[in-house]
Amino acid sequence: MPIVVQKYGGSSLADADRIRLVADRIQGDRERGAALVVVVSAMGDTTDHLLELAAGITDDPDPREMDVLLATGEHMSGTLVAMALHAMDVPAISLTGAQAGIRTDTSHGRARIANIDPARVHRELAAGKVVIVAGFQGATEESNVTGDVTTLGRGGSDTTAVALAAQLRAERCEIFTDVEGIFTADPRLVPDARLMPVVGYEEMLELALQGAQVMQPRAVELGWVNGIEIAVRSTFSQHPGTRIKEDRQVEQRNKVRGLATDRHVAKVTLVGVPDVPGIARRVFEPLAAAGVRVDMIVQNVSHSGATDMSFTVDRADLAKVKRLLEPIVREMDARELTTDSAIAKVSIVGAGIHNAPGYAARMFGALADQGVNIEMISTSEIRITCIIAEDDLERAARALHTAFQLEQPEEVVEASPEAAATSKMLRG
Amino acid sequence: MPIVVQKYGGSSLADADRIRLVADRIQGDRERGAALVVVVSAMGDTTDHLLELAAGITDDPDPREMDVLLATGEHMSGTLVAMALHAMDVPAISLTGAQAGIRTDTSHGRARIANIDPARVHRELAAGKVVIVAGFQGATEESNVTGDVTTLGRGGSDTTAVALAAQLRAERCEIFTDVEGIFTADPRLVPDARLMPVVGYEEMLELALQGAQVMQPRAVELGWVNGIEIAVRSTFSQHPGTRIKEDRQVEQRNKVRGLATDRHVAKVTLVGVPDVPGIARRVFEPLAAAGVRVDMIVQNVSHSGATDMSFTVDRADLAKVKRLLEPIVREMDARELTTDSAIAKVSIVGAGIHNAPGYAARMFGALADQGVNIEMISTSEIRITCIIAEDDLERAARALHTAFQLEQPEEVVEASPEAAATSKMLRG
Numbered sequence: 001m002p003i004v005v006q007k008y009g010g011s012s013l014a015d016a017d018r019i020r021l022v023a024d025r026i027q028g029d030r031e032r033g034a035a036l037v038v039v040v041s042a043m044g045d046t047t048d049h050l051l052e053l054a055a056g057i058t059d060d061p062d063p064r065e066m067d068v069l070l071a072t073g074e075h076m077s078g079t080l081v082a083m084a085l086h087a088m089d090v091p092a093i094s095l096t097g098a099q100a101g102i103r104t105d106t107s108h109g110r111a112r113i114a115n116i117d118p119a120r121v122h123r124e125l126a127a128g129k130v131v132i133v134a135g136f137q138g139a140t141e142e143s144n145v146t147g148d149v150t151t152l153g154r155g156g157s158d159t160t161a162v163a164l165a166a167q168l169r170a171e172r173c174e175i176f177t178d179v180e181g182i183f184t185a186d187p188r189l190v191p192d193a194r195l196m197p198v199v200g201y202e203e204m205l206e207l208a209l210q211g212a213q214v215m216q217p218r219a220v221e222l223g224w225v226n227g228i229e230i231a232v233r234s235t236f237s238q239h240p241g242t243r244i245k246e247d248r249q250v251e252q253r254n255k256v257r258g259l260a261t262d263r264h265v266a267k268v269t270l271v272g273v274p275d276v277p278g279i280a281r282r283v284f285e286p287l288a289a290a291g292v293r294v295d296m297i298v299q300n301v302s303h304s305g306a307t308d309m310s311f312t313v314d315r316a317d318l319a320k321v322k323r324l325l326e327p328i329v330r331e332m333d334a335r336e337l338t339t340d341s342a343i344a345k346v347s348i349v350g351a352g353i354h355n356a357p358g359y360a361a362r363m364f365g366a367l368a369d370q371g372v373n374i375e376m377i378s379t380s381e382i383r384i385t386c387i388i389a390e391d392d393l394e395r396a397a398r399a400l401h402t403a404f405q406l407e408q409p410e411e412v413v414e415a416s417p418e419a420a421a422t423s424k425m426l427r428g
Numbered sequence: 429m430p431i432v433v434q435k436y437g438g439s440s441l442a443d444a445d446r447i448r449l450v451a452d453r454i455q456g457d458r459e460r461g462a463a464l465v466v467v468v469s470a471m472g473d474t475t476d477h478l479l480e481l482a483a484g485i486t487d488d489p490d491p492r493e494m495d496v497l498l499a500t501g502e503h504m505s506g507t508l509v510a511m512a513l514h515a516m517d518v519p520a521i522s523l524t525g526a527q528a529g530i531r532t533d534t535s536h537g538r539a540r541i542a543n544i545d546p547a548r549v550h551r552e553l554a555a556g557k558v559v560i561v562a563g564f565q566g567a568t569e570e571s572n573v574t575g576d577v578t579t580l581g582r583g584g585s586d587t588t589a590v591a592l593a594a595q596l597r598a599e600r601c602e603i604f605t606d607v608e609g610i611f612t613a614d615p616r617l618v619p620d621a622r623l624m625p626v627v628g629y630e631e632m633l634e635l636a637l638q639g640a641q642v643m644q645p646r647a648v649e650l651g652w653v654n655g656i657e658i659a660v661r662s663t664f665s666q667h668p669g670t671r672i673k674e675d676r677q678v679e680q681r682n683k684v685r686g687l688a689t690d691r692h693v694a695k696v697t698l699v700g701v702p703d704v705p706g707i708a709r710r711v712f713e714p715l716a717a718a719g720v721r722v723d724m725i726v727q728n729v730s731h732s733g734a735t736d737m738s739f740t741v742d743r744a745d746l747a748k749v750k751r752l753l754e755p756i757v758r759e760m761d762a763r764e765l766t767t768d769s770a771i772a773k774v775s776i777v778g779a780g781i782h783n784a785p786g787y788a789a790r791m792f793g794a795l796a797d798q799g800v801n802i803e804m805i806s807t808s809e810i811r812i813t814c815i816i817a818e819d820d821l822e823r824a825a826r827a828l829h830t831a832f833q834l835e836q837p838e839e840v841v842e843a844s845p846e847a848a849a850t851s852k853m854l855r856g
Contacts, residue, residue: 058514
């Protein structure tokens with residue numbers, strides 16, 4: 001029997017009625033002949049509630065204890081989905097991440113999956129059960145004793161689902177959420193945004209990294225490496241959603257596929273930094289050690305032995321960054337440290353971008369036509385990103401959506417049989 | 429370093445302030461030189477909240493899933509106590525029941541501890557940490573994979589604490605709760621009730637079985653078998669509380685020690701049951717199979733081939749008992765099944781009772797003086813129990829408390845050195 005891995009997000013499990021709806025879906029898919037492994041996130045606002053509990057005790061919770069606390073959210077939702085299935089006479093069992101064999105490294109709060117021992121999952125599937133797996137969590141490996149619970153970081157349930165799909169050689173992996181799929185832009189910003197039936201892995205990875213909230217970047221990466229086709233779909237409709245897959249037409253398509261926007265950014269500028277070797281390391285090593293993800297880095301041309309260095313970080317990390325860098329700025333005798341959290345990031349993503357030089361010019365032109373000032377620019381093979389004022393974000397996104405004709409439906413071209421065969425080999 | 433096991437109940441952990449208070453206590457005891465293992469219950473009303481979540485999904489939750497759901501309550505409180513200790517710079521780690529090595533049978537919802545592998549606890553103690561253990565839970569034994577979570581039934585955290593104290597050969601086991609110890613009667617019913625500095629295991633077991641809510645009977649039994657001295661104390665005061673221990677003076681004391689009262693009872697009567705062999709089995713086997721605990725059983729003398737049979741059950745089980753027995757009553761051609769849930773149980777307990785015949789007469793006399801009608805009577809070696817109308821309970825309890833002079837302080841006689849040595853041997 002083909003194995004299907006499904007993942008349901010927190011908003012799909014927010015209350016008893018939605019949990020029953022999820023159970024209905026699962027029952028339907030089971031009746032259509034699939035062996036189901038269902039990964040669940042914590043119910044609605046459970047995680048926030050748990051964070052509040054910890055905040056009531058301490059400002060600086062131990063990451064190991066925090067992981068045990070947060071992991072309870074997925075234990076709860078898992079048992080409730082199993083109970084809802086039982087109430088419909090569907091055999092089901094909920095497993096913790098540890099029971100599902102998900103072993104991770106010991107980086108509490110942002111652990112990475114090291115390996116998966118699928119023995120228990122296979123045993124329960126063989127017994128005809130729907131296997132519910134608590135997402136977002138695993139356990140460290142310990143001989144003889146039960147390992148410590150770890151969590152995989154925000155959105156980690158996506159990673160759980162894709163990793164299980166890869167390990168179990170699932171026929172497909174479906175990520176159920178509260179939107180119908182991946183759109184050409186955030187529909188709340190751009191009313192014309194269009195659902196994309198297919199996105200290539202690389203494009204999806206860039207979209208996710210640049211702010212598309214629907215999928216965790218690591219999950220996309222894992223799907224890519226293992227050739228797992230991922231469907232992003234709505235829990236609340238029958239729409240097939242977006243398929244994330246190897247997309248061989250992409251190279252020829254030569255087109256911007258979508259926009260990613262992100263308001264959760266802040267800019268840090270070190271003004272008048274002495275232009276000597278080793279400065280960048282002195283700035284970025286302590287940030288890395290503190291777990292701060294630095295995104296774009298721009299350094300201006302040096303004038304009279306000093307330079308300005310700007311970079312962006314997650315807005316939530318800004319206070320920490322200031323605390324860490326202020327003594328360093330003093331030590332290295334830079335002029336000052338300035339920050340700006342009223343900025344946003346807008347990116348165009350498309351696998352064809354690096355083949356055709358006109359995209360950057362068209363992007364900058366469209367922004368200029370709207371009077372949007374560009375503060376920083378960064379590019380990758382398949383992406384161009386601009387930092388702009390947060391107040392300009394909506395205007396910028398709509399202008400770019402129109403400039404690159406993203407509202408126009410694209411032809412869906414299925415991969416050729418040869419391409420499909422290649423993809424199978426990669427998976428196997 | 430001597431190991432001390434402490435258990436804190438849900439009301440002692442109801443909010444952040446109380447959790448900090450508990451952490452203060454723990455820090456104080458640690459500074460006085462104890463290696464501490466701290467067993468926690470779920471915070472305040474967490475368990476009720478989890479039961480509600482399940483009730484929103486199904487009337488008949490799977491016991492295995494229910495255990496996973498309920499066990500999250502103690503995971504949460506354990507992490508919060510650990511975080512509170514960290515905030516005070518006290519090294520601490522929270523362990524789940526499974527991580528603490530507590531292995532149980534597979535009776536979900538009322539599992540019994542099969543054995544304890546203390547390796548992890550010893551390792552963490554050796555590292556100088558306070559070890560917080562999630563009470564009320566264990567895991568089934570599985571080779572290689574993580575076992576399934578089980579729970580030990582209501583009040584199971586007491587059992588966790590006493591079992592750990594026995595396994596770790598702890599110097600003492602302290603049960604912290606919201607009352608100052610074990611009283612001669614429920615102080616809400618009998619204002620004169622007096623705290624008992626010492627209670628023997630057997631007496632405490634009878635008191636707990638007959639309705640004293642402070643300790644779980646199984647925990648008392650386990651303490652008795654292993655010779656673990658248990659202190660029942662208040663989290664919110666420095667009062668030494670009640671010590672539950674081998675009490676060699678008891679035999680000579682020859683006195684009623686305390687009253688137990690219980691409103692959570694209901695009476696079931698089978699009227700006109702044919703007096704033929706095998707009837708009792710037909711009634712009680714299905715109840716046992718359904719997990720119903722039958723307490724007192726009384727069968728009247730037979731008249732013209734038929735008899736009346738009465739027994740008491742937990743009031744919460746009454747609906748289930750009726751559902752189970754109605755078809756059986758019809759099959760066995762009994763006249764009718766009647767039930768009464770407006771009853772209560774009052775017991776006098778004292779290790780000397782069986783040596784002196786006057787107690788029953790004095791008990792019945794005191795109740796008669798108050799006009800309290802006795803509906804059923806049962807006795808053990810150290811206890812006499814009467815079933816009375818619930819409305820009479822307060823009056824009956826006060827009358828008995830006075831009749832047996834329980835308000836008068838008793839002499840505390842320490843066990844002789846020989847008795848202490850015997851007790852040590854039993855423990856070893």
